[in-house]
Amino acid sequence: xxxxxxxxxxxxxxxxxxxxxxxxxxxxxxxxxxxxxxxxxxxxxxxxxxxxxxxxxxxxxxxxxxxxxxxxxxxxxxxxxxxxxxxxxxxxxxxxxxxxxxxxxxxxxxxxxxxxxxxxxxxxxxxxxxxxxxxxxxxxxxxxxxxxxxxxxxxxxxxxxxxxxxxxxxxxxxxxxxxxxxxxxxxxxxxxxxxxxxxxxxxxxxxxxxxxxxxxxxxxxxxxxxxxxxxxxxxxxxxxxxxxxxxxxxxxxxxxxxxxxxxxxxxxxxxxxxxxxxxxxxxxxxxxxxxxxxxxxxxxxxxxxxxxxxxxxx
Ligand code: NCD
Numbered sequence: 001x002x003x004x005x006x007x008x009x010x011x012x013x014x015x016x017x018x019x020x021x022x023x024x025x026x027x028x029x030x031x032x033x034x035x036x037x038x039x040x041x042x043x044x045x046x047x048x049x050x051x052x053x054x055x056x057x058x059x060x061x062x063x064x065x066x067x068x069x070x071x072x073x074x075x076x077x078x079x080x081x082x083x084x085x086x087x088x089x090x091x092x093x094x095x096x097x098x099x100x101x102x103x104x105x106x107x108x109x110x111x112x113x114x115x116x117x118x119x120x121x122x123x124x125x126x127x128x129x130x131x132x133x134x135x136x137x138x139x140x141x142x143x144x145x146x147x148x149x150x151x152x153x154x155x156x157x158x159x160x161x162x163x164x165x166x167x168x169x170x171x172x173x174x175x176x177x178x179x180x181x182x183x184x185x186x187x188x189x190x191x192x193x194x195x196x197x198x199x200x201x202x203x204x205x206x207x208x209x210x211x212x213x214x215x216x217x218x219x220x221x222x223x224x225x226x227x228x229x230x231x232x233x234x235x236x237x238x239x240x241x242x243x244x245x246x247x248x249x250x251x252x253x254x255x256x257x258x259x260x261x262x263x264x265x266x267x268x269x270x271x272x273x274x275x276x277x278x279x280x281x282x283x284x285x286x287x288x289x290x291x292x293x294x295x296x297x298x299x300x301x302x303x304x305x306x307x308x309x310x311x312x313x314x
Contacts (some may be wrong), residue, residue, distance in 0.1 A: 044073030141174035164230035191250035256281035
């Protein structure tokens with residue numbers, strides 16, 4: 001297979017991808033999913049990656065670790081930064097400079113928006129942004145796009161409704177930007193205090209993506225092809241007491257079986273980046289339209305594909 005356009009590139013933002021990149025990623029993901037284990041584990045032989053996580057994570061860090069290991073690579077996993085020397089007052093810049101000497105690539109999660117870009121600026125080796133504060137989560141957006149394609153075929157023509165904490169949820173920021181490569185209609189359902197940030201709405205205007213905002217979940221479901229639920233990001237205070245109080249008392253949108261039965265199309269899917277809190281009732285899990293566990297599994301193969309593309313071993 002020819003070298004990817006992503007070879008030795010950082011993965012920082014959903015805005016860096018073209019539709020042809022997405023097709024390339026999808027093709028490789030499907031190939032890796034079907035590939036016999038024996039063949040797969042030769043692809044990252046002798047490669048070392050560092051998982052550097054400054055914020056709690058289970059799915060993203062483990063899926064990168066698992067992807068690298070299934071491909072025969074090795075992983076330095078720094079998950080509890082508070083227990084490592086990174087907590088001894090070292091700057092992010094010094095830490096990534098250190099770990100690039102020990103490995104071929106760094107996967108970084110950080111609580112500050114823009115941290116991935118800051119780190120990449122001082123690095124020679126590629127960096128993958130695994131979530132920067134309220135900023136972006138580009139690899140989640142890639143697996144979300146892949147999931148929609150797998151589940152519903154074409155993305156063009158779909159109505160995609162994002163629900164919950166759209167202000168602070170980085171997954172919906174990255175996904176909205178990536179979806180601007182398609183002919184879609186977006187709908188944002190949130191309490192007023194947790195609305196989609198102006199910056200994302202401006203981006204969508206500039207890319208001529210039609211979208212609307214709503215404060216009613218029930219009224220937003222019947223024509224949705226994808227309903228993308230998110231949790232309230234309680235660990236990210238706004239720094240403004242009045243806003244935090246308003247968020248505390250804001251009404252939560254909860255999807256349950258009864259609401260699905262009453263309102264939703266037969267052919268549609270419910271997604272969630274996880275972890276889930278109370279926004280999707282457990283009785284939704286048995287519905288075939290609940291795609292979130294399949295979405296999680298897709299994350300593993302998407303990350304395998306990305307690692308092979310960036311490290312050029314496919
Ligand atoms: C998300 C994240 O970390 O942004 N989790 C994930 O990576 N799947 C979503 C969240 O924390 O709500």
